[in-house]
Amino acid sequence: MRRRRNGSVWMILPLYIFTLVFVAGPLLYMFALSLAMPNETHGVDWNFTLENYKRILDTVYLNTFAQSFKLAVTSTVIICMTGYPFGYYMARMSESRKKRAMLFLMLPFWVNSLIRLYGWIIILQNKGILNFILKKLGIIEKPLKLLYSYPAIVIGMVYVLLPFMVLSVYSSAEKLDWSLVEAARDLGASRTKAFWTVTFKLTIPGLLSGVILTFIPSMGLFFIADILGGNKIVLVGSLIQEQMTRGGNWPFAAALAVVLMALTTIMIILYRRITNVRELEGIG
Amino acid sequence: MKKNGKFAGFYLGLMFFLMYLPIGVVVVFSFNESKLPVRFTGFSLQWYERLFGNSAMQEALVNSLILAVLSCLISAVIGTLGAVGLFRIHWKTKGVLEYISILPLMIPEIILGMVLMAFFYMLGLPFGMLTLLIGHTVFCVPYILMEVKARLAGMDPSLEEAARDLGAGSFRAFWDITLPLIMPAVLSGSLLAFAMSMDDVVISIFVNGPKLSTLPIKVYTQLKTGVTPEINALCTIMLGLILFILFLYVFFGKVKSRLFK
Amino acid sequence: MKKVTAGIFCAALAMASMPVTAFADSDEMVLYTWEGMFPQEVLDGFQEETGIDLVYSNFDTDETMLEKLSMAKGGDYDVIIADDYILENVIKEGLAEKLDKERLTGWENINPLYQGQFYDPEDAYVVPYGAGIPLIVYDPEMVDIEITGYEDLWDPSLNGSIALTANYRVINGITNLTLGKSMNEEDIDSIKETGEKLLELAPNIRLIQDDNTQNALLSGEASVAFLYTSQVTAALAENPDLEVVYPKEGLGFGVMGMFIAGDAPNKDAAYAFVDYILRPEIAAQCFDYIGYYCTNKAADDSVNPALVVPDSVKSGEIVENVSQEAEEQYSKNWTEFRAACN
Numbered sequence: 076m077r078r079r080r081n082g083s084v085w086m087i088l089p090l091y092i093f094t095l096v097f098v099a100g101p102l103l104y105m106f107a108l109s110l111a112m113p114n115e116t117h118g119v120d121w122n123f124t125l126e127n128y129k130r131i132l133d134t135v136y137l138n139t140f141a142q143s144f145k146l147a148v149t150s151t152v153i154i155c156m157t158g159y160p161f162g163y164y165m166a167r168m169s170e171s172r173k174k175r176a177m178l179f180l181m182l183p184f185w186v187n188s189l190i191r192l193y194g195w196i197i198i199l200q201n202k203g204i205l206n207f208i209l210k211k212l213g214i215i216e217k218p219l220k221l222l223y224s225y226p227a228i229v230i231g232m233v234y235v236l237l238p239f240m241v242l243s244v245y246s247s248a249e250k251l252d253w254s255l256v257e258a259a260r261d262l263g264a265s266r267t268k269a270f271w272t273v274t275f276k277l278t279i280p281g282l283l284s285g286v287i288l289t290f291i292p293s294m295g296l297f298f299i300a301d302i303l304g305g306n307k308i309v310l311v312g313s314l315i316q317e318q319m320t321r322g323g324n325w326p327f328a329a330a331l332a333v334v335l336m337a338l339t340t341i342m343i344i345l346y347r348r349i350t351n352v353r354e355l356e357g358i359g
Numbered sequence: 360m361k362k363n364g365k366f367a368g369f370y371l372g373l374m375f376f377l378m379y380l381p382i383g384v385v386v387v388f389s390f391n392e393s394k395l396p397v398r399f400t401g402f403s404l405q406w407y408e409r410l411f412g413n414s415a416m417q418e419a420l421v422n423s424l425i426l427a428v429l430s431c432l433i434s435a436v437i438g439t440l441g442a443v444g445l446f447r448i449h450w451k452t453k454g455v456l457e458y459i460s461i462l463p464l465m466i467p468e469i470i471l472g473m474v475l476m477a478f479f480y481m482l483g484l485p486f487g488m489l490t491l492l493i494g495h496t497v498f499c500v501p502y503i504l505m506e507v508k509a510r511l512a513g514m515d516p517s518l519e520e521a522a523r524d525l526g527a528g529s530f531r532a533f534w535d536i537t538l539p540l541i542m543p544a545v546l547s548g549s550l551l552a553f554a555m556s557m558d559d560v561v562i563s564i565f566v567n568g569p570k571l572s573t574l575p576i577k578v579y580t581q582l583k584t585g586v587t588p589e590i591n592a593l594c595t596i597m598l599g600l601i602l603f604i605l606f607l608y609v610f611f612g613k614v615k616s617r618l619f620k
Numbered sequence: 621m622k623k624v625t626a627g628i629f630c631a632a633l634a635m636a637s638m639p640v641t642a643f644a645d646s647d648e649m650v651l652y653t654w655e656g657m658f659p660q661e662v663l664d665g666f667q668e669e670t671g672i673d674l675v676y677s678n679f680d681t682d683e684t685m686l687e688k689l690s691m692a693k694g695g696d697y698d699v700i701i702a703d704d705y706i707l708e709n710v711i712k713e714g715l716a717e718k719l720d721k722e723r724l725t726g727w728e729n730i731n732p733l734y735q736g737q738f739y740d741p742e743d744a745y746v747v748p749y750g751a752g753i754p755l756i757v758y759d760p761e762m763v764d765i766e767i768t769g770y771e772d773l774w775d776p777s778l779n780g781s782i783a784l785t786a787n788y789r790v791i792n793g794i795t796n797l798t799l800g801k802s803m804n805e806e807d808i809d810s811i812k813e814t815g816e817k818l819l820e821l822a823p824n825i826r827l828i829q830d831d832n833t834q835n836a837l838l839s840g841e842a843s844v845a846f847l848y849t850s851q852v853t854a855a856l857a858e859n860p861d862l863e864v865v866y867p868k869e870g871l872g873f874g875v876m877g878m879f880i881a882g883d884a885p886n887k888d889a890a891y892a893f894v895d896y897i898l899r900p901e902i903a904a905q906c907f908d909y910i911g912y913y914c915t916n917k918a919a920d921d922s923v924n925p926a927l928v929v930p931d932s933v934k935s936g937e938i939v940e941n942v943s944q945e946a947e948e949q950y951s952k953n954w955t956e957f958r959a960a961c962n
Binding site: 083084085086087088089090091093094095097098099100101102104105108157160161164165167168176177178179180181182183184185186187188189190191192193194195196197198200202204234237238242243246247280281284288291292294295297311312315316319320325328329332335336339340 | 367374530547597
């Protein structure tokens with residue numbers, strides 16, 4: 076058994092080498108950067124300091140973390156609720172339809188996410204499509220201020236990240252052994268009961284990996300809040316962007332990024348503890 | 360049993376409609392006469408003309424395609440082998456490795472781009488296609504790795520074991536048994552990676568060389584004068600391109616299946 | 621099958637290393653700036669005239685440019701165009717070429733108004749390429765008051781209707797001007813006071829955005845906007861009924877400058893290009909295209925009259941680099957302000 080396993084070492088080596096050199100290396104550099112001091116003209120002075128981390132403790136900056144977290148959780152919850160049935164129904168389609176649905180799900184990735192958001196601006200704006208329809212239907216008299224609001228940001232987040240959830244739920248529901256559900260029904264379980272006791276339980280791994288796939292990027296995403304939210308809530312990502320550019324303070328940006336990574340990691344660990352499904356999950 | 364009710368059909372229809380609504384708007388506005396995405400003032404092809412009016416854009420398009428194909432291929436190899444390897448091997452460090460490999464998804468691109476650039480300078484790599492390729496592979500690998508891992512999670516390892524018991528080496532067992540089973544995940548992961556690579560601006564700007572440009576860089580750095588509907592045109596073209604590829608795929612797939620009947 | 625995979629891999633590697641050798645061509649030069657800074661005819665004209673192959677390379681932010689240039693130790697790129705404040709750093713770091721004016725026949729064409737600036741007081745390194753003055757633009761049909769200065773932006777009747785550009789030094793700067801201070805105030809307590817004043821503006825803000833800010837005004841999403849020059853030009857082109865305000869408290873003023881990299885691989889070509897752009901007829905074409913104020917005096921006659929410097933610009937103030945502490949306080953003001961806008 077052992078001998079045989081070692082036969083697979085060649086498979087994992089490229090990943091090990093690539094990750095250690097080109098991912099861990101730069102990230103270590105980032106960590107080092109977070110302990111340095113900004114230079115007056117540009118770049119950094121390599122003097123050790125914890126000042127950058129201390130600065131984060133200011134309420135202004137702590138708030139940005141709170142905002143990012145709140146937005147990430149809100150979006151992830153909504154994505155779960157809308158994405159689960161999406162993936163589940165897709166998995167129950169006939170074989171040929173499944174393939175087509177899969178393609179339609181992947182296609183939007185081919186349109187830049189920024190541009191898809193511009194599409195939403197045109198839909199949501201004052202003289203936009205949605206206001207036009209609502210007005211025609213006589214539901215509203217004056218156009219609603221839909222754009223540059225919190226709901227607009229959440230719509231954008233859900234829109235961009237939903238496919239990841241759908242893909243993940245779909246692939247676990249697709250592998251599902253439907254005869255188990257039938258057996259439960261034969262034994263007298265109602266349709267609802269059969270769903271919750273069998274189907275849902277067996278597709279939990281997909282749901283959970285979907286949560287991770289959406290939560291991880293949503294902590295750092297900020298361009299949606301910029302475009303659909305009019306830059307009015309400050310997320311960690313946009314703070315980092317600002318410090319990297321006009322602020323010219325790389326060490327502070329690096330410290331923010333390190334804290335962001337650490338927080339995201341802690342959230343994922345906690346989440347795994349609570350759900351206690353490490354073994355079930357696709358993503359280890 | 361395995362059939363959707365009316366509600367399911369309605370729900371899927373609605374979701375797909377919402378997914379495609381903004382894309383439809385983008386396509387429509389790529390033919391807009393006005394530079395403003397406010398009203399549709401008239402049909403015009405000027406944004407397409409501008410997109411292809413200069414040779415720099417065409418060169419950038421070719422670069423983008425080469426880059427996307429290569430980074431997608433390399434990450435598919437690294438990611439797929441890695442996922443299968445992680446599935447088979449039980450090293451203590453494997454959890455850490457997997458964690459590190461998905462870190463690039465966690466932090467904003469701008470800082471990743473900057474540290475990659477500084478790191479490449481430290482290694483003394485020549486800036487150009489090589490650095491772009493490594494940079495893109497860094498953020499493409501996680502997608503493929505995760506897709507394949509999720510697919511492997513529920514797989515029955517006994518199939519592969521059986522193949523090995525019959526004397527197949529680790530490569531043969533992988534090639535003949537595992538790969539066909541995980542192929543859908545490899546493909547969807549690769550499609551994602553390809554799209555992500557075709558799309559990337561921030562990391563590319565940091566790691567590209569002085570004489571090499573990608574199409575997204577060309578389109579998104581019109582910051583001083585305002586980004587124009589050229590981007591809409593670009594997206595429409597990309598959609599058209601993928602639809603064309605899919606059409607070919609389906610068409611030849613049908614021909615092939617008829618030939619082999 | 622294994623061979624196929626190996627073959628693909630080798631091809632991939634070969635292609636990856638290709639561009640390094642493929643561009644050994646000697647007569648080419650690299651122009652490094654944002655995309656869309658030159659009309660295609662101007663670039664083509666230069667290539668035709670000189671036979672020099674022009675590579676147009678792009679960056680998104682000034683800081684990216686500075687970092688890449690400093691990593692290349694002033695090499696790799698030939699001619700660069702960037703914003704005023706970053707030029708100061710470029711020159712301080714010794715990354716720019718001290719211009720040999722003998723080789724620039726069009727040097728005299730430069731409008732002296734844009735010379736002797738803080739980043740290059742002796743005019744030794746920089747050729748200005750376009751200037752901007754951020755201005756208030758509003759739709760008189762949607763606004764009840766008459767706007768004459770920055771102070772009016774604080775008017776309660778403008779609740780939720782202002783679109784702002786996102787440069788925090790400029791927005792802090794106009795708040796300083798409103799309070800009768802310099803845009804480049806360095807005193808920390810005074811900057812904190814600016815922050816408090818800025819917070820009071822928050823309820824009036826509809827959106828903050830740097831790219832295509834004028835669209836919000838034109839679509840009726842906002843009724844007042846504080847815009848960069850190219851955006852003002854674009855807004856007026858679309859809707860001539862908009863009102864443009866030169867705020868009475870004073871003007872903020874920005875210059876983009878062209879310089880030759882200190883260790884430029886093809887200096888001859890770089891000089892030829894800069895001199896080519898200094899020609900009045902070429903300069904006029906360029907400024908008409910980018911929509912910034914014309915910095916070439918000799919081109920004033922042929923350029924779009926709206927792009928000729930108004931006399932009022934003489935009182936304009938440029939946002940300069942301030943101390944690290946002041947910069948941090950400005951950025952903190954801005955973060956607090958944005959958070960309060962929601």
